[in-house]
Amino acid sequence: MSADTNLFDTPFGGFSLHRYPPRKKGGQAPLRAWDAADEYLLHWLHDNQDLDVANNRSLICNDAFGALSLALHHLHPVNQGDSWLAHRACQENLAHNGMSGDNVVCIDSLTTPEQTLALVVIKVPKTLALLEDQLYRLRPRITENTCVVAAGMTKNIHTSTLKLFESIIGPTRTSLAKKKARLIFCQPQPQQWQHQSPYPSYYTLENSGYRIGNHANVFSRANLDIGTRLMLEHMNALPGADDIIDLGCGNGLLGLMAKARQPESRVGFFDESYMALASARENLQNALGPDALNDCQFLANNCLEGVATASADLVLNNPPFHQGNVVGDHIAWQMFQDARRVLKPGGQLWVIGNRHLNYHTKLKKLFGNCRVQGSNRKFVVLVTTCRT
Template sequence: METLAVPQGTFSLARYPIRQQETLRAWDAADEYLLNYLHDEQLLTSSSNILILNDSFGALACALADYQSSSISDSFIAYQGMRNNLKHNKQNPDAVPFRHSLMAYGNPDQPYDVVVLKITKSLAQLEDQLHRVRPFIDENTKFIAAGMVKAIHSSTLQLFESLIGATTTSLARKKARLIFSTLNPTLSRPENSYPKSYTLENTQYQILNHANVFSRERLDIGTRFFIENLPADERYQQIVDLGCGNGIVGLMAAAANPIATISFVDESYMAVASAEHNFANAFPERQAEYSVTDCLSNMPSDRYDLILNNPPFHQQNAIGDFIAWQMFNDAKAALKKGGELWVIGNRHLNYHLKLKKLFGHCVTVASNKKFVILKAIKK
């Protein structure tokens, strides 16, 4: 837990989930820059109606909880992080109402006074968010985005110019920058290009992808190799697609295992919504389960016959294999005795070492130049 000191107060903040020996902070220099700017420019009054977009772990929510703030994000982890940090700082965990990325952004009759937006890695997500927020702002709304300089490109500013209106930037401070945009109500705007669809190769399945979904433009080559090698057997009755993205892996597992029930799990609301749409479209007569959660937390133990997993390499801006490790641990708990975890990864990630450590063994099911598919059985 580290301390953020800004004009709005001093807050002890942790990332989520809380890990022993965490080396990363729960906020960045862009959060600090933004909060200082709001104070220095006296942009807030006690009645300010504020929308916070993409708050990483609730640093902005903690600092702005005394105003009429609400928060929107596509991340369950960000939501839990915000609640934990509000609680830890003796604030009501519901003080800043949370809505996920596919819900209405506000009330069109009450335009926001202030919108603060943290720039994420995904330009697609930004494009979608600017389309979604536009009906809830007017020319008087102070629209301020904040990000690390390395994440702000001319294409980022171009999106603000074309979807909101006149846009300027601040000087950089501690490698962070602010972006100021003012709504131009007469601007003729392009349509939102999200969600996007493609036909899954060699099938007739239409795959819908919301803006923040992995491989939203086309099938990922790792996923392709995984679906070419999925197991089929009547003993797989309860199957989990862990970190499902658009749900292609679970969908193809369902096609190969016609009596199985598939559970789609992801921490992204847009991912699970895409998977739900895609599965319902492909198998209108079959039931499936959908969960937005962190790895398999809150999922039953000793229940599943098969867990399929293409782990992520990063969580928000932090790159590392800690999520894979948590996914494998959770998978072990969620599997029945004799249940199998199948994992695909780049060869160099050495997931076999982790699986051996956890399960006591691990076999290679298939491999090519780039990827390896590994299997571990719960004994």
Template sequence: MTTQAQLGDKTFTLERFPLDQKNRSLQAWDSADEYLINYVNEHHPDCRSLLILNDSFGALACSFNQLTVCSVNDSYISHQAVAYNLQINKLSTVQFSQIDSLSALPDDIDLVLIKIPRNVGFLQFQLSELSEILAPGTPVIAAGKTKEIHNSTIKSFEQFIGETKTSLAVKKSRLILSTAKGGYKAADFPITWPLEGTEFNITNHANVFSRDSLDIGARFFFNYLPETKKETSIIDLGCGNGVVGVMALARCPKASVTFVDESYMAVESARLNVEQNMPEQFDNCQFIENDCLTDFTQDSVDMVLCNPPFHQAQAVTDHIAWQMFKQAKETLKQGGELRIIGNRHLDYHDKLNRMFGNCKLLGSNKKFVVLSATKNY
């Protein structure tokens, strides 16, 4: 993996997180970062106070370290990566702060930089939050791959921020240049919808997978969730809105469930969904932002439920699934079970067999498989 980044007139060592991922062809910055940095250096040399949104691994935080910078991310892993890359480059954090996507934004800002997220709803939420705090005339500059910037993207900036134009494409990346008009424009988040076949209502914040309805994978997984009256400890790993863990609580009334995700919005959605739908079991639950199960106590839980992702931001990769399986095995008690759902083509059966020495098919359809692996050693 390339780690030496030439950004503007500076060179940094930038590591992509998690550090031990196997796909070493990925790097911690892209041409959109380069374009954004060069543009700011040329057109905004007098900027003193900078708000950065969605800086996945710290390329922007490192490049503008001489300024007062507030970095906003919904990703726990991104927070860790940004802090790590500032540290290894021996950069000061005196004027630097990080906040999560649900925290109040600072209101004394000269310039806003945005790396455009994959989730359109999340972008609209962020633009709405900016509309509330930006003084008229404040420039907002966003960057992304040309193929990811659509007419609807431009319309979102015009709707929430103000007058907007785009740059020429450079290395398949493009800038969106917008100017705050002032005045708050609300976005329709969080969203609440009824969970089919239940009396539950599910609340989703903007950056949560399958925001508007039950996704088909979770619907199929429901057929294979545990059901017991015994005391049991369960982790909903990569919990998203927590719907799998909520259904497990409904079927296992004496269970303690830990909801884990790297998204702050996901964990908050899960917390709301337990609190609103199963308040009597809320005290038996924990809600944790984390890099999978890093630093969880070994041999401590009875079951891990998981629908592993196969991408990280714009990169398609299976390293997160591998990490989830490995750390689930470490965290499970002897005889404990990892139960997952995945797309048929991802061949998780082979991965689990290699890691656990066993794997059982619990159910399948044309798109998904539900698999179980038991920790026997």
């Protein structure tokens, strides 16, 4: 990819932006690190707003790769989101452009900004529940004088999206569409605020009695998804393991049930979602007691980056097949490669996936072996063994 392709030209200056993580094969992913909604929003802010905002009184939500944070870095904004990868991308792009990382304060989706906000900029996320929770969390830090403006591609902005802004924050209107992007303007009306966030939500895990909690951005937060159910049905066949990893843990059910079966094991929960890790920690503590946390760790990370080679006996994996709105198998492939590196000789990787994704082909190529542990019409549980 040429350098020009990475140049993000804005009214606030030009920036060289890259997606994170980069593809390990074939160089940089052939997608830009920004979209037309970022461009539309920055042009509107430049033309319509007095941006003489005191440090840390502007908030940017869901900035995927730092495009908004870099363009508005002079405001010393707070960058809030649920993605560790997005925060890492922002910091990498700041450094790549010779800008201090201190210009942007990154906080997770469960942390409330410290100051009353004058400006709130939101990229509409893929998950409507995440947006709902974020809007509720914003309310303690905004007033009727706060400028709240959101942006997204038109395909991601629906009547339900606008109703959330309207019901949680205040009167809402939209802009005309430009390049398939649209802006949302919302006028806070604190005097009319009533309801509180419905998250986290809970359900009772079948055949266990465990009360499972899920923050807003957790996959299948209302009930047990059918892929995980299939994996749980076969966990009595898990090999004995001292060190277990739940990779892409979500709400932590796989790691939790492995720990319940092997109480002396050490379990690492890895995910890029802060809400997923918070859910996994809460679920483990509620199900197995606070002492269970002593042998476990919960790490926001890029798959298993930085984890010691040949340090795990067993990796459990329910890989996602998208990063934001981009669908593909590149995340699964990275997870499989990382699992092979961190497994000890003789260690096993257990994978649950949709049958049509053909993960067995990738696993055989990488490990030299793969067997079917269980399957149904839609999902398959695959097991591979690390030979070296």
